Amino acid sequence: MILALAGGVGGARMAAGLNRVLGKDLTVVVNTGDDFEHLGLSISPDLDTVMYSLAGINNPLTGWGIAGETWEFMGMLERLGGETWFRLGDRDLAVHLERTRRLAAGESLSAVTAALCARLGIRGSVAPMSDQPVRTMVKSDLGELPFQDYFVRLQCEPVLRGLRFDGAPRARISPPFAAGLADAALAGVVICPSNPYLSIQPIREVPGVETSLRARRVPAIAVSPIVGGRAIKGPAAKIMRELGREPSALEIARYYLGLINGLVIDDADASLAPAIAGLGMQVLATRTIMDSTADAVALAHHCLAFLQQLRR
């Protein structure tokens, strides 16, 4: 049993690779700090990206959404003068409506997610970090912004000064996440190459997560989302600079210090290996860029072998 933590596109790609290799022996715990209510719908962008990726229906070009998606709803909404800054495809919309309906009927986000994944034929578990709402708020030069306003509407343009995770103190670890942590068969933890501040920090903020991860009896590794000083996708590098940190795999190692036994970095960053090792963790340099499912599967194999090595 492997527990993976993931956020958006990069994390979802790697989670799909792990899922190809591990099948039902994988639980992917997903950030829900990006979740929001929009047009009356409960939208969980990271859960959807992971779910679509594991189901193999994700759009590989955009990284988010469903392959072959259509936009008739959006076109009509625009004609009616509705809000169109957050793009909702016709099929994607079915997920949001069904989730919203089931949550309103009293089901937990964990239960709804499990049901949707089963319907999409996913083996392995996908779980929200918590069933209670946690909402990432971005402190910026434009004031405090709800996450999707910052991320989608304003395209990450405001300067980020800090983050606040609204609701986190009252959140509880979701039942599938707790079950994964307590599983006697748990063999390791993989933190996927997601944005540490936006995707992994919200998970760490759920009370009990940090303690549980630090007290684990199995090795944990992370895959650096920074390659050659740049983020493969998304604003991770920009955010690191705005927070006064150098965008580098070394800084990623510092972020995860105490939480992981090993860091996977890209071949391009091999020269940083001694410095990272100097922090007190193992380093694996390999190809981390995933341009295809084959890349994601290869990275999954490398990570699982690395975990195996760390168990010895």
Next chain:
Amino acid sequence: MILALAGGVGGARMAAGLNRVLGKDLTVVVNTGDDFEHLGLSISPDLDTVMYSLAGINNPLTGWGIAGETWEFMGMLERLGGETWFRLGDRDLAVHLERTRRLAAGESLSAVTAALCARLGIRGSVAPMSDQPVRTMVKSDLGELPFQDYFVRLQCEPVLRGLRFDGAPRARISPPFAAGLADAALAGVVICPSNPYLSIQPIREVPGVETSLRARRVPAIAVSPIVGGRAIKGPAAKIMRELGREPSALEIARYYLGLINGLVIDDADASLAPAIAGLGMQVLATRTIMDSTADAVALAHHCLAFLQQLRR
């Protein structure tokens, strides 16, 4: 200024004909007894049918929905195990979401309807009969059923024993309907060829409507939805039989007795004209079947001329 009362498909067709002739000098008051909440959405089927018809984007084959509609949302919802008995097209869905969002934000159904109609380029007013919810309940051999369960899910198969209009005693005439009734320029009332029991009765049940219509100073006419003992579309004839009434234009005349000065019947029913006239109303026999926009416009012209004649 002409005030028209309408329900579903037949009523919407005629309303579109009147709108072609009258433009902004028309207010169409629409039944909202069919409205319901489904998948968390506020759906107003008759308002939408009238709106789409007046905007010229209606599907002329089905009578409901939007021409050229796509069904990607519905296909995905089916895959996810959601409820699919009420068909929601991708574009149609934009109307339901936008209406639901605006109602939740505190706008009245009248205001939302006016805004949507403006966006769709409709001249003339379309208004709900009331801004308060009225819900048609069908007393049947299967017990009391919410209207859409009876009408769509069960395809009108249960035997109808009676109707109840939940919420009607607390409903108020909508502001645009009240304005139309009070308009000094009001020249006549046209009751479109809609199902009297399912589409017109809910309007009559709104407190004040019956009194206002009976106290009017202008002529009112109705167009019979029954032609040659059959309904052009929908369950009107079946319902009349189940209520122990003969499906005929004469029975339609009896239903509207006291409320109208003249009844428009189809040429096919011309032999009933003397009996209808014997009830104390004028009769116009003409072609009432609308197979095209030209038919609807022709019927509108005949009705307006009939009203003119009754004003003398």
